[in-house]
Amino acid sequence: MKNSRQKKILELIADRPVETQDELARLLQEAGFHVTQATVSRDIKQMQLVKIVDAKSGRQRYASRKEIPKDFGGTYIRVFKEGVISMDLAMNILVVKTVSGMAMAVAAAMDAMDIDSIVGTIAGDDTIMCAIRTIEDAKDVLDRLNAVWKI
Numbered sequence: 001m002k003n004s005r006q007k008k009i010l011e012l013i014a015d016r017p018v019e020t021q022d023e024l025a026r027l028l029q030e031a032g033f034h035v036t037q038a039t040v041s042r043d044i045k046q047m048q049l050v051k052i053v054d055a056k057s058g059r060q061r062y063a064s065r066k067e068i069p070k071d072f073g074g075t076y077i078r079v080f081k082e083g084v085i086s087m088d089l090a091m092n093i094l095v096v097k098t099v100s101g102m103a104m105a106v107a108a109a110m111d112a113m114d115i116d117s118i119v120g121t122i123a124g125d126d127t128i129m130c131a132i133r134t135i136e137d138a139k140d141v142l143d144r145l146n147a148v149w150k151i
Contacts (some may be wrong), residue, residue, distance in 0.1 A: 005033050006043055010064060013049070017061035043045065050108040052079075060105060076109035077148060083109075084149050090136045094145075095131040103128050110145070117141055 006033055009024065018024050025040045044062070050062045052075070083102035088095050098106045105124035110130065117137035122129045132138040 002043075005035065005039075006047055008033065009040075009043055009047065009049075013062045013064070014129060016058065017031040019060055019133075029101060045090075051102075052108070053106040060101070065142070076112045079105050080113075080145075087142060087149070089138050089142055091134045092097070092126075092132045094132060094142060095119055096128040096130060098126050098128065100126045113145075115141055115144065 005028065008028060012018060012024065012027050012031075018027065021037050021040045024044075024140055025035050025037050028035045030042065047064070049062045050065060052063045065097060066095040077101070081119065083098045085097040085099060087097075096103075096110075103123035103126055107121040107128045107130075110118065110128070117133045118141060119131040119133055121131075128140075132141050
């Protein structure tokens, strides 16, 4: 059941721009899958779906990481610059506050920057927790991200 549901999710997000988990849950239910928003949330995390800016509408939508073009850097930088509200360090944890609903997209942008000292990012709705290898690296990462943000 899970495999067929996740296959259907990939079909749905490939066929149309899907902006929210609720919308995805509704589309799955229309396709005959009995799901909750929590199930959809788990599937999104397991499948490592990301939110990107749709080229046609300019709105966010879910996408498979495979769907992201290699030359996506400019768009990631734009998403990062427009989505971030503030950044602050707590030892080796970087906390990034974003516009509501943008945390996943901004976290994907941070991951795409391929900064070696970033161990990983976890995104909620408007907050990102970014684990950095060391306290010393954390200041360098913050400076690097601030440089991108302030461009």
